[in-house]
Amino acid sequence: MSATHPRAGASAVTTDWRGRLAAATEKAPWIWAGLGATGLWVGLGVVAGRGMLDTMEATLQVGSFLVLVGIGQLLVISTGNGNIDLSIPSVMTLSSLVALSTADGADDRIIIGLLAGLGAGLAVGIVNVFIIFVLRIPPIVATLASGLFAQSAILRRATSSTVAAPPRLREFASGDFVGLPKMALLTLGFSVLAAVVLHRGVFGRHVFALGQNKAATSRAGLPTTRTAAICFLLSSQFAALSGILLASYTGPTISLGTPYLLTSIAVVVLGGSLISGGRSTVAGLWTAMVMLNLIVTLVFVMQWNVAIRDIFQGLVIMGVLTAAGGKQRVA
Amino acid sequence: MTATRMQPTGGRLGTLTRDIRRGLQGIDLIGPTLPIAAIVGMYVWLGTLNPNAFSYVGLDLILGSAVPLAFAAVAQSFIITLGDIDLGVGYFVGLTNAIVAIILTDDPLVGLLCLVGVVIVYAAQGALISARGLHSITFTLGSSFVWLGIARYIAPTPKASAPGWLGTFFSFRPPLLPLPVWLILAGAAGGYLVMFRTRAGLLVRSAGSNQEAFVANGGSIVKARAYGYGFAGLFGVLSGLALTGVTRSADVTASADYTLLSVAAVILGGASFSGGKISMFGAVAGAVVFSAISALMTQLNIQSSLQVGARGLALVLVIAARLLLTNRRSG
Numbered sequence: 001m002s003a004t005h006p007r008a009g010a011s012a013v014t015t016d017w018r019g020r021l022a023a024a025t026e027k028a029p030w031i032w033a034g035l036g037a038t039g040l041w042v043g044l045g046v047v048a049g050r051g052m053l054d055t056m057e058a059t060l061q062v063g064s065f066l067v068l069v070g071i072g073q074l075l076v077i078s079t080g081n082g083n084i085d086l087s088i089p090s091v092m093t094l095s096s097l098v099a100l101s102t103a104d105g106a107d108d109r110i111i112i113g114l115l116a117g118l119g120a121g122l123a124v125g126i127v128n129v130f131i132i133f134v135l136r137i138p139p140i141v142a143t144l145a146s147g148l149f150a151q152s153a154i155l156r157r158a159t160s161s162t163v164a165a166p167p168r169l170r171e172f173a174s175g176d177f178v179g180l181p182k183m184a185l186l187t188l189g190f191s192v193l194a195a196v197v198l199h200r201g202v203f204g205r206h207v208f209a210l211g212q213n214k215a216a217t218s219r220a221g222l223p224t225t226r227t228a229a230i231c232f233l234l235s236s237q238f239a240a241l242s243g244i245l246l247a248s249y250t251g252p253t254i255s256l257g258t259p260y261l262l263t264s265i266a267v268v269v270l271g272g273s274l275i276s277g278g279r280s281t282v283a284g285l286w287t288a289m290v291m292l293n294l295i296v297t298l299v300f301v302m303q304w305n306v307a308i309r310d311i312f313q314g315l316v317i318m319g320v321l322t323a324a325g326g327k328q329r330v331a
Numbered sequence: 332m333t334a335t336r337m338q339p340t341g342g343r344l345g346t347l348t349r350d351i352r353r354g355l356q357g358i359d360l361i362g363p364t365l366p367i368a369a370i371v372g373m374y375v376w377l378g379t380l381n382p383n384a385f386s387y388v389g390l391d392l393i394l395g396s397a398v399p400l401a402f403a404a405v406a407q408s409f410i411i412t413l414g415d416i417d418l419g420v421g422y423f424v425g426l427t428n429a430i431v432a433i434i435l436t437d438d439p440l441v442g443l444l445c446l447v448g449v450v451i452v453y454a455a456q457g458a459l460i461s462a463r464g465l466h467s468i469t470f471t472l473g474s475s476f477v478w479l480g481i482a483r484y485i486a487p488t489p490k491a492s493a494p495g496w497l498g499t500f501f502s503f504r505p506p507l508l509p510l511p512v513w514l515i516l517a518g519a520a521g522g523y524l525v526m527f528r529t530r531a532g533l534l535v536r537s538a539g540s541n542q543e544a545f546v547a548n549g550g551s552i553v554k555a556r557a558y559g560y561g562f563a564g565l566f567g568v569l570s571g572l573a574l575t576g577v578t579r580s581a582d583v584t585a586s587a588d589y590t591l592l593s594v595a596a597v598i599l600g601g602a603s604f605s606g607g608k609i610s611m612f613g614a615v616a617g618a619v620v621f622s623a624i625s626a627l628m629t630q631l632n633i634q635s636s637l638q639v640g641a642r643g644l645a646l647v648l649v650i651a652a653r654l655l656l657t658n659r660r661s662g
Binding site: 082084086131135136137138140141142144145146147148149151152153155156262265266269274275276305306307308309310311312313314315316317318321322 | 416418459463465466468469470472473474475476477478479480481482483484487591594595598604634635636637638639640641642643644646647650651654
C-alpha cells in the first residue's frame with residue numbers, strides 16, 4: 001500500500017519500511033504477542049535462572065484450558081456484528097459440575113459424564129441462539145442473560161456435594177505424553193482443526209465474510225444466521241469441554257470459570273484478531289496465552305504482589321493494542 | 332411528518348410512538364417507561380405480599396443497594412452514547428471504593444487528589460482510544476486489570492473502613508422519601524443535565540449518533556471521547572462513594588458485577604449499542620429493576636439460587652418487549 005505512494009526522499013524510505021512492517025504484521029498479527037512471550041520467556045530463563053523447558057511445559061499445561069475456550073470465543077468474535085460470548089464462564093462451571101457429578105468419580109462413567117457436561121453446555125448454547133436470533137436481542141445482553149440462567153443452575157447444583165474427577169480423567173488433564181502435557185496436545189489438535197476450517201474451508205469463508213460485512217454476505221446469498229449460530233453453539237461446546245477438563249485438573253469449584261470471562265476475550269484480541277470480526281488468527285491464541293501466563297510466572301518468581309500481576313497484565317494488553325492500533329480502523 | 336407516516340412501519344402503535352417521540356424532541360419516553368413499568372409492577376406485587384415495602388424503612392432497605400449500581404449505569408450511559416462499551420466500570424468503582432475507604436479516610440487531601448486524578452485518567456483513556464483508533468471493548472478490558480491491580484494494592488483484603496462524614500451522610504433521614512430514593516433521582520437528573528444541557532454533552536451525543544458526520548463538520552472525536560469518558564469517570568467516582576457509604580468497607584471485588592449489570596441496565600433503559608440514543612432515567616430505572624427483583628424474590632420465599640436467573644429473565648423480557656413495541660426488524 002504505502003510503497004505505491006508517490007513520495008520522494010527520506011520519507012519514502014520510512015513509509016516503505018513502515019509499510020513492509022505493516023504488511024508483515026498484517027499477515028501474522030500474532031507476532032506482537034509472540035515477541036512479548038519470547039522476551040518474557042528468555043528473561044525468565046536468564047534473570048530468574050529457571051529451566052526454560054520446564055517453564056514452557058508448565059505454561060502449556062495451565063494455559064491449554066484458556067486456548068480451548070479461546071477457540072470458541074474467537075469463532076464467535078470472528079462473525080462480527082458485536083458478537084461476543086459472555087456465557088463462557090458460567091458454561092465452564094455448569095458443565096464441569098454436571099459432568100463430574102454424573103461420572104461420580106468412576107472411570108467407566110467418564111463417557112456418560114462428558115456427554116452430560118457437553119449437553120449442559122449445549123443447552124446454554126441453544127438458549128443463546130434462541131435469544132439472539134429469535135428474540136433478536138444484542139449478543140452482549142443475550143449471553144449475559146443466559147449466563148445468569150446458567151448461574152442459577154450452578155447454585156442449585158452446588159448445594160449437592162461436589163465429586164472429584166474420575167482418576168483417568170484427572171490423569172488425562174494433568175498427564176504428559178512424550179514430554180508434552182496431554183492437554184496441550186488435545187488443544188493443539190483442536191487449534192489445527194479450527195485453523196483449517198477457518199482459513200481453508202467454506203465455513204471459514206462464510207465466517208469471515210459475515211464478520212467483514214453482514215449486509216453484503218446476506219445479499220450474496222450466503223448463510224448469515226446459520227453461520228453465526230453454529231459459532232455460538234461451538235463456543236458453548238469448547239467452554240464445556242475446557243471446563244470439565246479444568247475441573248478434573250484443579251478440582252471442581254463454583255467459581256471455576258469466573259477468570260475466563262475477561263481472559264477468553266483478552267487472548268483473542270491480544271493474539272491479533274479483530275474484536276469487530278472478520279479477521280482472526282488461531283495461532284495468536286497460543287502466543288497471547290503464553291504471554292499472559294508468563295506474566296503470572298514472572299510475578300510469582302519475583303514474589304511480587306498479585307496487585308502488580310493485574311496491573312502488569314493490564315498494561316501489556318493496553319500496550320499491545322495501542323502499538324498495533326491505527327490500522328484496526330480499516331473496518 | 333406525513334412522509335414519515337407513509338413509511339411501511341408495520342403497526343399503528345409503532346408509528347404512534349415514533350410520532351410522539353419526534354414531537355417531544357429528544358425526551359425519550361419509551362426508554363424509561365418499560366423499566367419503570369416493571370419496577371411499579373414488581374412493587375405493587377411486593378406491596379400486596381408485605382405492606383411494609385411501601386414504608387419509609389422498607390424503601391430504604393430495598394433501594395439502598397441500588398444506589399451505587401444506578402451511578403455506575405449513568406457512567407456506562409456516557410460510554411454507550413459514544414457507541415462504545417466500557418468493560419472496566421466494575422473494577423473502576425472498586426478502585427474508587429478503595430480510594431474512598433482507605434486513602435480518603437486517612438488523608439482527605441491525598442484522597443481527593445487521587446479521585447480527581449482517576450477522573451482525569453479516565454478522560455485521557457477516552458482520548459487515547461480515539462487518537463489511536465482503538466476498540467473500546469478491548470482497551471477497557473486491558474485497563475480494567477489495571478484498576479483492579481491498583482485497587483488490590485490499596486486494599487489487599489476486604490476491610491471495614493469509611494470516612495466518618497460519609498457514614499454520617501448515609502445515615503441521614505431526609506423528609507418524604509428515604510435517602511436512596513433521593514440519591515437515585517439525583518443521579519439520573521445529574522446525568523441527564525450533563526448529557527442534555529451542556530455543550531460537552533452535546534458533543535458526546537453528536538459524536539455517538541453519527542461519527543462520520545460529526546468529523547465531517549469539524550468535530551473533534553478525540554475531544555468528544557475525552558468528555559464522555561471523563562463524565563463516566565466522574566459518575567464512577569460517585570458510584571464508588573455511594574458503595575462505600577452503603578457498605579462502609581473497602582472490598583474491591585464487591586462491584587465486579589457492575590460492569591455487565593451497568594451495560595444491562597443501560598440497554599434495559601432503552602439505549603442502543605450503536606450509540607447516540609440514550610435515556611438517563613431509563614438506565615437508572617434499569618439499575619433499580621435488579622434490586623427490586625431481589626426484594627420480590629426474597630419476599631416470595633424463592634430460593635436465592637433462582638434470583639440470579641430471574642435477573643436474566645427480566646433482562647430478556649423487558650428488551651424483547653421493547654423490540655416488539657418499537658418493531659425493529661434487525662437486532
